[in-house]
Amino acid sequence: MIENRKEDHIRIAESENVETDHNYWDDIQLIHQPLPEIDFDSIDTRVRFINHEINFPMVISSMTGGTDLAKKINYNLATAAEKFGIPMGVGSMRAAVEKRDLADTFSVILERKVPVRIANVGAPQLINQAKPAFSDKDLEYIFNLIDANYLIVHFNFLQEMVQPEGDRNARGILKRLQDVASSYPVIAKETGNGISREAALQLRDAGVRAIDVGGLGGTSFAAIEFYRAKKAGDQEKMHAGRSFWNWGNPSPASIKYCDVGIPVIGSGGLRNGLDLAKALLTGAVAGGFARTLLKGADTSSEQIQTEISYILRDLKIAMFLTGSKNVSELRKARHFITEPLKSWLDIYVK
Numbered sequence: 001m002i003e004n005r006k007e008d009h010i011r012i013a014e015s016e017n018v019e020t021d022h023n024y025w026d027d028i029q030l031i032h033q034p035l036p037e038i039d040f041d042s043i044d045t046r047v048r049f050i051n052h053e054i055n056f057p058m059v060i061s062s063m064t065g066g067t068d069l070a071k072k073i074n075y076n077l078a079t080a081a082e083k084f085g086i087p088m089g090v091g092s093m094r095a096a097v098e099k100r101d102l103a104d105t106f107s108v109i110l111e112r113k114v115p116v117r118i119a120n121v122g123a124p125q126l127i128n129q130a131k132p133a134f135s136d137k138d139l140e141y142i143f144n145l146i147d148a149n150y151l152i153v154h155f156n157f158l159q160e161m162v163q164p165e166g167d168r169n170a171r172g173i174l175k176r177l178q179d180v181a182s183s184y185p186v187i188a189k190e191t192g193n194g195i196s197r198e199a200a201l202q203l204r205d206a207g208v209r210a211i212d213v214g215g216l217g218g219t220s221f222a223a224i225e226f227y228r229a230k231k232a233g234d235q236e237k238m239h240a241g242r243s244f245w246n247w248g249n250p251s252p253a254s255i256k257y258c259d260v261g262i263p264v265i266g267s268g269g270l271r272n273g274l275d276l277a278k279a280l281l282t283g284a285v286a287g288g289f290a291r292t293l294l295k296g297a298d299t300s301s302e303q304i305q306t307e308i309s310y311i312l313r314d315l316k317i318a319m320f321l322t323g324s325k326n327v328s329e330l331r332k333a334r335h336f337i338t339e340p341l342k343s344w345l346d347i348y349v350k
């Protein structure tokens with residue numbers, strides 16, 4: 001049952017250690033400027049997010065939908081998206097396609113003025129699996145359900161490999177993605193294992209409008225599925241979950257690999273506004289946060305608003321202490337990169 005799986009993901013992500021062993025944002029060091037010569041109160045955090053102007057370079061990453069708990073989380077996240085004027089994604093909308101009475105667990109975000117709404121579908125659902133592929137009508141349905149501005153197509157093949165009920169076919173996705181991207185403004189996204197240069201070029205050529213790197217360094221879906229497999233007593237999937245716990249391309253490296261001429265969202269392992277500053281100076285138009293926001297969003301709308309205000313304040317402090325009055329200046333801030341991230345960049349960034 002999709003509903004049980006979604007609830008499991010939330011509970012496990014909240015209560016177990018599901019992080020990768022290393023967070024690659026720690027490999028970027030910013031040089032402190034003791035004489036910033038700017039007024040903290042005049043720091044300008046506005047950026048262009050693909051085709052929208054947004055107040056802060058932050059995105060609430062796709063997480064959930066399909067259960068009552070998910071409905072509450074989506075509502076609370078939407079209150080924060082409205083308050084700060086930032087984009088928000090909902091989780092995979094497969095549940096709404098398969099069971100129309102779950103639609104309001106996603107469309108609840110329309111109760112708030114979320115400035116940029118992002119629908120979500122898994123790449124495996126674009127082609128036939130054990131179940132038939134989503135039709136054009138299904139895609140139209142989910143896009144309209146939240147009056148979306150963009151459609152995320154998420155690539156989560158490691159998760160498919162380690163989850164008990166995973167989809168196994170990836171053949172033909174690129175061709176279908178091309179069709180979908182000719183009808184909708186698509187953002188291609190990973191879910192914690194990052195993007196390679198080869199994939200970035202393929203995605204750009206398929207016509208996607210932006211890439212959300214969803215890189216390695218934060219939530220590990222191999223870890224989440226390890227705990228689910230453990231609960232189900234599935235030794236084979238537990239084994240794979242453990243083996244691939246730290247698999248993937250680090251988030252900051254993925255941002256560099258995705259420097260192919262379309263906007264890039266930096267995500268995977270962002271914990272605070274300092275990490276967000278690092279994502280921006282690596283080249284992202286905005287940074288996406290997922291698990292860092294989960295507990296707060298589960299608690300209350302006040303709590304998640306407070307937590308996001310701290311993230312955004314940290315971002316402004318990082319801008320202040322690097323002498324950056326706006327995000328363009330932050331992108332030029334002096335910094336250096338240490339191992340192991342440095343080697344990931346040496347691979348193919350000239």
Ligand SMILES: Cc1cc2nc3c(=O)[nH]c(=O)nc-3n(C[C@H](O)[C@H](O)[C@H](O)COP(=O)(O)O)c2cc1C
Nearest residue numbers: 061062063091092154191214218219268269290291
């Ligand atoms: C509980 C949970 C559910 C998620 N569900 C989805 C999903 O349905 N669709 C999607 O594109 N990503 C999903 N993700 C992945 C996140 O959007 C993000 O890419 C990933 O967690 C890495 O970011 P983080 O380290 O900030 O958590 C989910 C993440 C979590 C923690």
